[in-house]
Amino acid sequence: MLTDYHWHTARCGHAAGAMEEYLARAAALGLEEVGFADHLPQYFLPPARRDPELAMPDEELPRYVAAVRELQETRPGLRLGIEADYVPGREKELADILAGYPFDYVIGSVHHIDDWEFDHPDRQDPYGQSDLLDLYRRYFDLVARSAASGLFDIIAHPDLIKKFGFRPAADLTDLYRETARALARAEVCVEVNTAGLAYPAAEIYPAYGFLALCRGMGVPAALGSDAHAPRQVGRSFGQAVGLLQKAGYDRLAVFRRRERGYVAI
Numbered sequence: 470m471l472t473d474y475h476w477h478t479a480r481c482g483h484a485a486g487a488m489e490e491y492l493a494r495a496a497a498l499g500l501e502e503v504g505f506a507d508h509l510p511q512y513f514l515p516p517a518r519r520d521p522e523l524a525m526p527d528e529e530l531p532r533y534v535a536a537v538r539e540l541q542e543t544r545p546g547l548r549l550g551i552e553a554d555y556v557p558g559r560e561k562e563l564a565d566i567l568a569g570y571p572f573d574y575v576i577g578s579v580h581h582i583d584d585w586e587f588d589h590p591d592r593q594d595p596y597g598q599s600d601l602l603d604l605y606r607r608y609f610d611l612v613a614r615s616a617a618s619g620l621f622d623i624i625a626h627p628d629l630i631k632k633f634g635f636r637p638a639a640d641l642t643d644l645y646r647e648t649a650r651a652l653a654r655a656e657v658c659v660e661v662n663t664a665g666l667a668y669p670a671a672e673i674y675p676a677y678g679f680l681a682l683c684r685g686m687g688v689p690a691a692l693g694s695d696a697h698a699p700r701q702v703g704r705s706f707g708q709a710v711g712l713l714q715k716a717g718y719d720r721l722a723v724f725r726r727r728e729r730g731y732v733a734i
């Protein structure tokens with residue numbers, strides 16, 4: 470059985486389609502256990518600096534939760550998730566927001582290195598001006614810290630730094646190993662996210678080498694398409710299953726009220 474735990478909604482300002490259309494697409498694909506995980510409001514920025522095209526405004530969060538819960542009344546396989554940015558030093562604020570809602574799972578994401586939103590297509594200049602290995606080290610350190618924060622159930626797209634195809638020449642195995650160890654210690658899931666295939670990285674997040682190390686250390690895996698439109702639900706899941714199986718996974722993590730269970734792939 471396959472799951473898709475990572476869908477956005479039009480509330481975030483850069484996704485399209487009605488929530489029902491995501492569910493209809495999932496039903497057509499035979500995905501039984503699914504979840505919305507829209508972007509949490511940008512709690513770490515002052516209101517004037519928040520971008521309505523990146524995340525829903527504060528007042529939409531209760532409406533998002535209510536909308537998913539209403540859909541759950543007729544869809545037993547639907548879960549209430551959220552994708553929350555990890556920003557070091559802001560853990561307490563985030564914990565307080567998360568505590569206010571009955572989420573089934575929380576996906577933790579690193580989208581910033583200091584103030585740089587490194588996954589934004591219009592902000593790629595720093596890649597050309599940086600030592601890529603140093604950037605990767607800083608990125609993976611944040612991923613490890615996001616896991617260690619204890620705030621999250623699933624660590625999203627855990628090598629997102631490769632998105633635009635900027636890759637250091639060095640072997641990344643040691644970095645992967647340290648990061649996988651942080652996930653294992655924190656008992657969080659690694660997310661297998663198929664969105665990377667659609668970008669210059671042309672690869673699922675994470676790379677096979679990273680995923681295999683996670684498997685070896687007993688890190689559970691969760692699966693998501695990171696759909697920002699109904700047609701992206703379940704995208705490239707054939708490839709994702711191939712990658713998971715090659716790494717040795719035979720089950721996927723599922724969540725209810727932040728309690729982890731498993732389904733066989």
Ligand code: ZN
Nearest residue numbers: 477481508697
């Ligand atoms: Zn998004």
Ligand code: FE
Nearest residue numbers: 552578625626
């Ligand atoms: Fe993300």
Ligand code: FE
Nearest residue numbers: 475477552695
């Ligand atoms: Fe996402």
